[in-house]
Amino acid sequence: MIPEATVARLPVYLRALTALAEGGIRTCSSEELATAAGVNSAKLRKDLSYLGSYGTRGVGYDVDYLRYQIAREIGVTQDWPVVIVGIGNLGHALANYSGSRSRGFRVVALLDADPERHAEVVAGVPVRPFDDLEAIASEHAVAIGVIATPAAAAQDVADRMVAAGVTSILNFAPAVISVPDGVDVRKVDLSIELQILAYHEQRKAHEHERDHVAAAIGGDA
Amino acid sequence: MIPEATVARLPVYLRALTALAEGGIRTCSSEELATAAGVNSAKLRKDLSYLGSYGTRGVGYDVDYLRYQIAREIGVTQDWPVVIVGIGNLGHALANYSGSRSRGFRVVALLDADPERHAEVVAGVPVRPFDDLEAIASEHAVAIGVIATPAAAAQDVADRMVAAGVTSILNFAPAVISVPDGVDVRKVDLSIELQILAYHEQRKAHEHERDHVAAAIGGDA
């Protein structure tokens, strides 16, 4: 059983390894890979130790071999069919992105409730009515769904997805959605991220204030 | 000093409180708020206790009062000026989003290196040359920057931002960027999120396999 914190970092290692491989590098040490991935080398080694013993002491890791092992562990050696629901501003960006860049996933359908959208084709995939969800999900055995609708529709969309057999949901809508046990939900939320940054900014600003006050009172007190 | 895990949840509570307020609810218990925010009520109470003692035993929390206290603690009672760099598919979506929905932030500039983009106006804000970064950052005292360029450009953009006085960066590009001490970076990464979901999907699939094998061998062994 791999710890959740480690699972969340494996994709980062995978990307770093891909970058190294594209740069023509065949082997790397845990130190080098850790730097490329932006983590501590001890943490990297511990993370990799959960997968097995794929390095060679005194040498390091074979880039391609380790990359394959991580990809296999994550489950992206095969392609996962994905549906995206809500093809507005964000949905368009996601459709373009998933289609071109990311390996391991295949966008099999773009769904939207608005009939005006149904004429469109995004990144080679036509936008279809939301009611086609069940048919598409069962035809392609879709396990992963992406929600990019307004927040008000998110719970309904999630319910329909779950009923159609989707067991993993990536939610971009700023809404808490509840799902049955056995269904995984991850959320991506721009405004939460901005607010976390704002908190730290404010703290930095206060710190400076204190510094100035201290300096004004008398630096060598 | 508020724990980082708590800081990351405060925006969720803020949103839940806003939703309750919009529903006309004036007071709520930790249990109700926890449900709305999708967390455990004990955790919620402990989180709030770091801010102070803003509830009333036997009663609960005044929705508006608590909302203001959290907003103040996060630092979103004022508006933070934000610049977005890289106005492609994703940048367009972000510009439209930040402009309309999220309180506490104001998009003061959209920047792109591609001259073809400079004619455009997105959500009322004109797209300007990337080289205007320094002038805009100092004019508006911008502390928060958003990167939505391709991965290859992310480190350069980050360096320029830092040089221009930006001390918090939200990075949407799939790249590890390094910044000096005192600068905060948060990243949002679609393909990492998908891969985490894929891992769990794979595990679910293997579990089913084991179940089937066990059933085939003989369920009551």
Place this chain on the structure above:
DNA sequence: AGAAGTTTGTGAATGCGAGAACAAATCACC
């Protein structure tokens, strides 16, 4: 072949966060 130098994999220590549980505080009602 042996010594010196690298680098991995892991046991141990430390720190942090989650959740249970309960005492203190408040309200409603009589």
Place this chain on the structure above:
DNA sequence: GGTGATTTGTTCTCGCATTCACAAACTTCT
């Protein structure tokens, strides 16, 4: 004014994650 019901704030315990530190394993050089 007192009693019971309700709900917060906090203490305590447990488990997980991070980091250190080092022995084991491998390479290279002599």
